[in-house]
Amino acid sequence: MTINILYFASLRERIGRGSDTLELPKSLKINQVWLQATGQESFPDDVLIALNQEYTDANAIVNDGDEVAFFPPVTGG
Protein backbone atom coordinates (compact mmCIF):
# COMPACT_ATOMS: atom_id res chain seq x y z
CA MET A 1 0.00 0.00 0.00
CA THR A 2 1.06 3.57 -0.66
CA ILE A 3 0.61 6.56 1.61
CA ASN A 4 1.46 10.20 1.09
CA ILE A 5 3.05 12.27 3.83
CA LEU A 6 3.21 16.06 3.96
CA TYR A 7 5.26 18.36 6.21
CA PHE A 8 4.58 22.05 6.69
CA ALA A 9 6.24 25.25 7.89
CA SER A 10 9.09 24.94 10.43
CA LEU A 11 8.71 21.16 10.50
CA ARG A 12 9.18 21.01 6.71
CA GLU A 13 12.40 23.00 7.11
CA ARG A 14 13.61 20.85 10.00
CA ILE A 15 13.02 17.63 8.06
CA GLY A 16 14.40 19.12 4.88
CA ARG A 17 11.55 18.19 2.52
CA GLY A 18 7.86 18.87 2.02
CA SER A 19 6.61 15.37 1.34
CA ASP A 20 7.33 11.65 1.34
CA THR A 21 5.68 8.69 -0.34
CA LEU A 22 5.84 5.52 1.68
CA GLU A 23 5.31 1.96 0.43
CA LEU A 24 4.11 -0.21 3.30
CA PRO A 25 3.23 -3.92 3.56
CA LYS A 26 0.30 -3.23 5.92
CA SER A 27 -1.67 -0.53 7.72
CA LEU A 28 0.27 1.26 10.46
CA LYS A 29 -0.35 3.65 13.32
CA ILE A 30 0.64 7.23 12.63
CA ASN A 31 3.50 7.19 15.15
CA GLN A 32 4.99 4.21 13.25
CA VAL A 33 4.55 6.06 9.96
CA TRP A 34 6.41 9.01 11.49
CA LEU A 35 9.24 6.70 12.53
CA GLN A 36 9.54 5.10 9.09
CA ALA A 37 9.35 8.37 7.19
CA THR A 38 11.63 10.51 9.31
CA GLY A 39 13.83 7.98 11.08
CA GLN A 40 13.40 10.02 14.24
CA GLU A 41 12.83 8.08 17.40
CA SER A 42 9.69 9.23 19.13
CA PHE A 43 6.76 11.29 18.05
CA PRO A 44 7.31 14.92 19.13
CA ASP A 45 4.73 16.39 21.54
CA ASP A 46 4.46 19.67 19.67
CA VAL A 47 3.61 18.25 16.23
CA LEU A 48 0.00 18.24 15.04
CA ILE A 49 -1.36 15.49 12.78
CA ALA A 50 -4.01 15.46 10.08
CA LEU A 51 -5.22 12.26 8.41
CA ASN A 52 -6.96 12.99 5.10
CA GLN A 53 -7.17 16.67 6.11
CA GLU A 54 -8.85 16.01 9.49
CA TYR A 55 -7.12 16.38 12.86
CA THR A 56 -6.27 13.10 14.55
CA ASP A 57 -3.75 11.63 17.02
CA ALA A 58 -0.64 9.46 16.74
CA ASN A 59 -2.61 6.25 17.42
CA ALA A 60 -4.84 6.58 14.35
CA ILE A 61 -4.41 3.89 11.70
CA VAL A 62 -3.19 4.80 8.23
CA ASN A 63 -4.57 2.84 5.28
CA ASP A 64 -3.77 2.55 1.59
CA GLY A 65 -4.09 5.85 -0.26
CA ASP A 66 -4.28 7.99 2.88
CA GLU A 67 -2.68 11.40 3.18
CA VAL A 68 -0.94 12.11 6.49
CA ALA A 69 0.22 15.63 7.32
CA PHE A 70 2.56 16.67 10.13
CA PHE A 71 2.87 20.30 11.15
CA PRO A 72 3.64 22.71 14.03
CA PRO A 73 0.93 24.68 15.88
CA VAL A 74 -1.04 26.80 13.42
CA THR A 75 -0.46 30.56 13.39
CA GLY A 76 -2.90 32.08 10.91
CA GLY A 77 -5.34 34.93 11.34
Added chain:
Amino acid sequence: MMGTPRKIGIFESIFDPWKLQQEYQLSSMQGKTDYGATASFIGTMRDFNEGDDVTSMTLEHYPKMTEKQLNEIIDVAANKWSLLNILVIHRVGKILPAEPIVLVAVWSSHRVDAFEACRFIMEDLKHKAPFWKQESLKDGSYRWVEENTAGY
Protein backbone atom coordinates in the same frame (compact mmCIF):
# COMPACT_ATOMS: atom_id res chain seq x y z
CA MET B 1 -26.22 24.23 10.39
CA MET B 2 -24.43 22.52 7.49
CA GLY B 3 -26.48 24.36 4.90
CA THR B 4 -25.96 27.88 6.20
CA PRO B 5 -24.85 30.06 3.27
CA ARG B 6 -21.19 30.95 3.34
CA LYS B 7 -18.22 31.89 1.22
CA ILE B 8 -14.60 31.01 1.92
CA GLY B 9 -11.79 32.61 -0.03
CA ILE B 10 -8.01 32.20 0.02
CA PHE B 11 -6.21 35.10 -1.68
CA GLU B 12 -2.63 35.06 -2.93
CA SER B 13 -2.52 38.81 -3.42
CA ILE B 14 -3.79 41.88 -1.57
CA PHE B 15 -7.57 42.13 -1.04
CA ASP B 16 -9.89 44.90 0.07
CA PRO B 17 -11.97 43.51 2.96
CA TRP B 18 -14.56 46.32 2.90
CA LYS B 19 -15.15 45.94 -0.82
CA LEU B 20 -15.40 42.15 -0.60
CA GLN B 21 -17.85 42.36 2.27
CA GLN B 22 -20.01 44.87 0.43
CA GLU B 23 -19.93 42.86 -2.80
CA TYR B 24 -20.78 39.66 -0.99
CA GLN B 25 -23.68 41.25 0.85
CA LEU B 26 -25.04 42.67 -2.41
CA SER B 27 -24.73 39.37 -4.29
CA SER B 28 -25.70 36.82 -1.67
CA MET B 29 -28.45 38.65 0.21
CA GLN B 30 -30.14 40.51 -2.55
CA GLY B 31 -33.80 41.09 -1.65
CA LYS B 32 -33.40 39.73 1.87
CA THR B 33 -34.65 41.87 4.74
CA ASP B 34 -34.20 39.53 7.70
CA TYR B 35 -30.67 40.48 8.71
CA GLY B 36 -30.55 43.01 11.52
CA ALA B 37 -26.94 42.58 12.52
CA THR B 38 -23.62 42.29 10.73
CA ALA B 39 -20.40 41.78 12.67
CA SER B 40 -17.02 41.71 11.01
CA PHE B 41 -13.41 41.38 12.04
CA ILE B 42 -10.43 42.37 9.95
CA GLY B 43 -6.94 41.25 10.92
CA THR B 44 -4.15 43.40 9.49
CA MET B 45 -0.41 42.87 9.47
CA ARG B 46 1.34 45.02 12.06
CA ASP B 47 5.01 45.95 11.83
CA PHE B 48 6.13 44.64 15.21
CA ASN B 49 5.99 41.37 17.14
CA GLU B 50 7.69 40.18 20.33
CA GLY B 51 9.55 43.49 20.57
CA ASP B 52 11.07 43.33 17.07
CA ASP B 53 10.40 45.27 13.87
CA VAL B 54 8.80 43.01 11.28
CA THR B 55 9.20 44.10 7.66
CA SER B 56 7.04 41.44 5.99
CA MET B 57 5.57 38.03 6.58
CA THR B 58 4.99 34.99 4.44
CA LEU B 59 1.94 32.86 5.06
CA GLU B 60 2.00 29.19 4.16
CA HIS B 61 -1.05 26.92 4.26
CA TYR B 62 -2.24 23.38 3.58
CA PRO B 63 -4.60 24.02 0.68
CA LYS B 64 -6.62 20.78 0.79
CA MET B 65 -7.23 21.09 4.52
CA THR B 66 -7.77 24.84 4.85
CA GLU B 67 -11.19 25.03 3.26
CA LYS B 68 -12.34 21.82 4.95
CA GLN B 69 -11.36 23.17 8.38
CA LEU B 70 -12.93 26.57 7.79
CA ASN B 71 -16.16 24.89 6.69
CA GLU B 72 -16.19 22.79 9.85
CA ILE B 73 -15.59 25.86 12.03
CA ILE B 74 -18.47 27.66 10.30
CA ASP B 75 -20.72 24.59 10.75
CA VAL B 76 -20.04 24.60 14.51
CA ALA B 77 -20.78 28.34 14.74
CA ALA B 78 -23.97 27.96 12.72
CA ASN B 79 -25.12 25.23 15.12
CA LYS B 80 -24.43 27.37 18.18
CA TRP B 81 -25.92 30.64 16.92
CA SER B 82 -28.64 31.67 14.54
CA LEU B 83 -26.75 32.84 11.44
CA LEU B 84 -27.87 33.91 7.99
CA ASN B 85 -24.58 34.16 6.15
CA ILE B 86 -20.83 33.96 6.72
CA LEU B 87 -17.84 35.26 4.76
CA VAL B 88 -14.29 34.19 5.59
CA ILE B 89 -11.33 35.45 3.55
CA HIS B 90 -7.68 34.69 4.34
CA ARG B 91 -4.49 35.86 2.70
CA VAL B 92 -1.49 33.64 1.90
CA GLY B 93 1.93 34.41 0.42
CA LYS B 94 4.04 37.50 1.12
CA ILE B 95 2.27 40.19 3.16
CA LEU B 96 3.43 43.72 4.00
CA PRO B 97 2.54 45.84 7.05
CA ALA B 98 -0.97 47.36 6.96
CA GLU B 99 -2.18 44.75 4.46
CA PRO B 100 -5.24 42.76 5.52
CA ILE B 101 -4.64 39.14 6.49
CA VAL B 102 -8.11 37.93 7.42
CA LEU B 103 -11.75 38.94 7.17
CA VAL B 104 -14.58 37.25 9.07
CA ALA B 105 -18.05 38.68 8.50
CA VAL B 106 -21.26 37.26 9.97
CA TRP B 107 -24.85 38.23 9.20
CA SER B 108 -27.64 37.45 11.62
CA SER B 109 -31.03 38.75 12.69
CA HIS B 110 -29.65 39.77 16.08
CA ARG B 111 -26.44 41.31 17.37
CA VAL B 112 -25.60 38.69 20.00
CA ASP B 113 -25.45 35.93 17.40
CA ALA B 114 -23.48 38.09 14.98
CA PHE B 115 -20.92 39.30 17.55
CA GLU B 116 -20.38 35.96 19.25
CA ALA B 117 -20.23 33.87 16.09
CA CYS B 118 -17.75 36.31 14.50
CA ARG B 119 -15.50 36.08 17.56
CA PHE B 120 -15.83 32.30 17.74
CA ILE B 121 -14.99 31.78 14.05
CA MET B 122 -11.98 34.08 14.35
CA GLU B 123 -10.64 32.34 17.47
CA ASP B 124 -11.18 28.86 16.05
CA LEU B 125 -9.51 29.88 12.80
CA LYS B 126 -6.49 31.06 14.81
CA HIS B 127 -6.15 27.69 16.54
CA LYS B 128 -7.33 25.15 13.95
CA ALA B 129 -7.04 26.43 10.38
CA PRO B 130 -3.73 25.22 8.88
CA PHE B 131 -1.90 28.50 8.22
CA TRP B 132 1.65 29.32 9.33
CA LYS B 133 3.37 32.70 9.52
CA GLN B 134 7.02 33.34 8.90
CA GLU B 135 8.24 36.82 9.85
CA SER B 136 11.04 38.72 8.14
CA LEU B 137 12.84 41.05 10.55
CA LYS B 138 14.61 44.34 9.97
CA ASP B 139 18.06 42.75 10.22
CA GLY B 140 17.28 40.42 7.29
CA SER B 141 16.68 37.32 9.38
CA TYR B 142 13.41 35.42 9.50
CA ARG B 143 11.60 33.30 12.06
CA TRP B 144 8.45 31.21 12.27
CA VAL B 145 5.71 32.40 14.61
CA GLU B 146 5.56 29.53 17.08
CA GLU B 147 2.05 29.68 18.45
CA ASN B 148 -1.03 31.93 18.48
CA THR B 149 -1.99 33.40 21.84
CA ALA B 150 -5.24 32.36 23.50
CA GLY B 151 -7.99 34.78 22.57
CA TYR B 152 -10.43 34.26 25.43
